[in-house]
Amino acid sequence: MNDEKIAFCMNAVFYDEQPVTFNQSYVQRIRWVKGAYQVLSKYGFSLLAKSFKSFFCFDILMSLMPIIVTNILLTVVNLTFFALSFMTAHQNPQLVVVTALSFLENLANFYLTLFIIGAITLITEWKKISASWFDKIKYVATFPIFILTYMPIAIAAIFKKVSWKPVKHSVAKTINEI
Numbered sequence: 001m002n003d004e005k006i007a008f009c010m011n012a013v014f015y016d017e018q019p020v021t022f023n024q025s026y027v028q029r030i031r032w033v034k035g036a037y038q039v040l041s042k043y044g045f046s047l048l049a050k051s052f053k054s055f056f057c058f059d060i061l062m063s064l065m066p067i068i069v070t071n072i073l074l075t076v077v078n079l080t081f082f083a084l085s086f087m088t089a090h091q092n093p094q095l096v097v098v099t100a101l102s103f104l105e106n107l108a109n110f111y112l113t114l115f116i117i118g119a120i121t122l123i124t125e126w127k128k129i130s131a132s133w134f135d136k137i138k139y140v141a142t143f144p145i146f147i148l149t150y151m152p153i154a155i156a157a158i159f160k161k162v163s164w165k166p167v168k169h170s171v172a173k174t175i176n177e178i
Contacts (some may be wrong), residue, residue: 022149024167030153034162042063072151104166114144 019025044061051058082103085095118140122129129136 019167026153027165028167029150030157030162031164032161033154033157037157072108072154074106075151078106094105110148114147115140118143
């Protein structure tokens with residue numbers, strides 16, 4: 001627009017105030033997930049078809065389809081196999097142990113992957129994070145658990161009617177307060 005050019009700025013900083021309680025976070029995240037589902041249901045097939053020709057379409061599709069959907073499906077598959085193995089345990093008791101270990105291994109891999117992502121972020125942004133060293137370590141350790149809470153939120157968003165509710169912020173002023 002108006003022949004203005006944009007470029008990458010290495011030192012750009014984006015300030016965003018996040019909810020401080022789990023309930024506020026739930027309200028915000030269920031709204032985000034429901035919105036992603038709505039857009040995905042309207043444009044998903046078109047984006048999928050165009051993804052083979054356009055990386056842009058693939059990128060948007062992957063942004064809309066939360067990875068949590070994949071994790072939900074994998075969890076359902078694991079739990080289904082566990083239930084089936086449990087029901088047939090009299091025929092093959094080792095199968096129960098194998099499927100239970102598979103489920104636990106998937107959960108551990110999920111945790112470790114997110115822990116590593118959080119640790120990399122913490123290391124590279126250490127000086128910019130306003131918290132004690134103990135809190136920084138605690139946040140990295142609990143980050144995977146927080147992300148795991150997306151799973152029930154993603155499931156609830158499928159069935160729940162979601163309407164916009166304001167998310168209370170404690171630090172930043174709203175435009176009306178300025």
